[in-house]
Amino acid sequence: MPDQAWQGHDGTGAEADAGARAGAGGAPGADAAARADAGARGAREGTREVAVRVGGLWKRFGEQVAVAGIDLALPAGQFIGLVGPNGAGKTTTLSMITGLLRPDQGRVTVAGRDVWRDPAEVKARIGVLPEGLRLFERLSGRELLAYTGRLRGLPGAEVDKRADQLLDVLDLAGSRDKLVVDYSTGMRKKIGLAAALLHNPEVLFLDEPFEGVDPVSAQTIRDVLVRYTGSGATVVFSSHVMELVESLCDWVAVMAAGRIRAQGTLAEVRGDAASLQSAFLELVGAQARAAGGSLDWLGGGAK
Numbered sequence: 001m002p003d004q005a006w007q008g009h010d011g012t013g014a015e016a017d018a019g020a021r022a023g024a025g026g027a028p029g030a031d032a033a034a035r036a037d038a039g040a041r042g043a044r045e046g047t048r049e050v051a052v053r054v055g056g057l058w059k060r061f062g063e064q065v066a067v068a069g070i071d072l073a074l075p076a077g078q079f080i081g082l083v084g085p086n087g088a089g090k091t092t093t094l095s096m097i098t099g100l101l102r103p104d105q106g107r108v109t110v111a112g113r114d115v116w117r118d119p120a121e122v123k124a125r126i127g128v129l130p131e132g133l134r135l136f137e138r139l140s141g142r143e144l145l146a147y148t149g150r151l152r153g154l155p156g157a158e159v160d161k162r163a164d165q166l167l168d169v170l171d172l173a174g175s176r177d178k179l180v181v182d183y184s185t186g187m188r189k190k191i192g193l194a195a196a197l198l199h200n201p202e203v204l205f206l207d208e209p210f211e212g213v214d215p216v217s218a219q220t221i222r223d224v225l226v227r228y229t230g231s232g233a234t235v236v237f238s239s240h241v242m243e244l245v246e247s248l249c250d251w252v253a254v255m256a257a258g259r260i261r262a263q264g265t266l267a268e269v270r271g272d273a274a275s276l277q278s279a280f281l282e283l284v285g286a287q288a289r290a291a292g293g294s295l296d297w298l299g300g301g302a303k
């Protein structure tokens with residue numbers, strides 16, 4: 001494996017804080033509320049560095065409230081999962097945190113800097129793999145990284161070195177000269193990840209990074225991210241795949257209907273539940289729908 005000494009930093013810039021609070025809003029049930037309280041207590045007791053702080057964040061699209069006044073305090077140097085059902089507000093939240101979508105109300109700081117007052121400073125310190133990633137399709141993978149590196153102000157020789165290492169580690173070296181338009185879904189995620197990592201950000205935001213990615217590529221991405229957080233960096237990613245979040249994350253925030261239902265370490269959010277999946281279902285108030293009654297026409301070959 002090539003030398004990747006550049007891919008480490010000390011996570012400086014994160015503000016000191018007493019850690020994450022339990023989520024605002026909603027009444028997720030007694031057990032879930034107790035879990036949320038436990039999370040808040042645990043967080044207050046320890047002193048943690050906060051990589052991302054969100055206060056009173058709102059976003060409406062017409063009548064639709066996408067994000068309803070959320071508070072988050074995401075600890076630095078951790079693998080953080082933002083989980084929630086479809087339409088929970090995860091993408092909207094990540095877009096506001098990364099400076100892609102202006103909030104109606106509220107404040108976001110990343111690495112101690114205000115995202116909306118100091119956007120250039122924040123953008124220099126973060127990497128983003130957004131949903132529906134748009135890439136320069138007529139560049140090759142290698143050219144895309146060279147261009148990204150120049151935009152980030154990195155010296156050419158350093159860009160070349162990092163790009164070659166990233167292409168190698170992400171198993172894209174054989175496709176380096178292929179146009180991005182001809183990349184598969186998984187390859188697009190990986191080249192997007194490479195572009196997001198190229199400038200060695202303090203905090204990396206990934207919206208559904210494993211969606212459409214085969215198990216081998218998923219493992220490759222995981223290895224790169226685990227190595228990256230191991231050096232003190234922070235990863236925040238959204239997902240609805242609980243098993244994945246459970247196996248990867250140190251810290252979890254559960255979102256539903258625009259509100260944070262719980263946040264804390266994986267153990268705090270899971271509580272006594274058998275798995276994160278069960279805790280999640282309880283927190284978001286989902287009921288397993290009985291298959292009787294409706295859909296009684298489905299199956300059995302009858303017309």
Ligand SMILES: Nc1ncnc2c1ncn2[C@@H]1O[C@H](COP(=O)(O)OP(=O)(O)OP(=O)(O)O)[C@@H](O)[C@H]1O
Nearest residue numbers: 061064065066084085086087088089090091092093
């Ligand atoms: N540009 C937009 N215009 C109107 N409504 C929007 C827009 N973007 C998001 N919404 C609405 O806001 C709510 C939250 O959407 P968001 O995409 O943030 O959810 P999500 O948790 O990322 O969902 P998923 O897991 O399905 O990607 C949804 O009801 C969605 O329809």
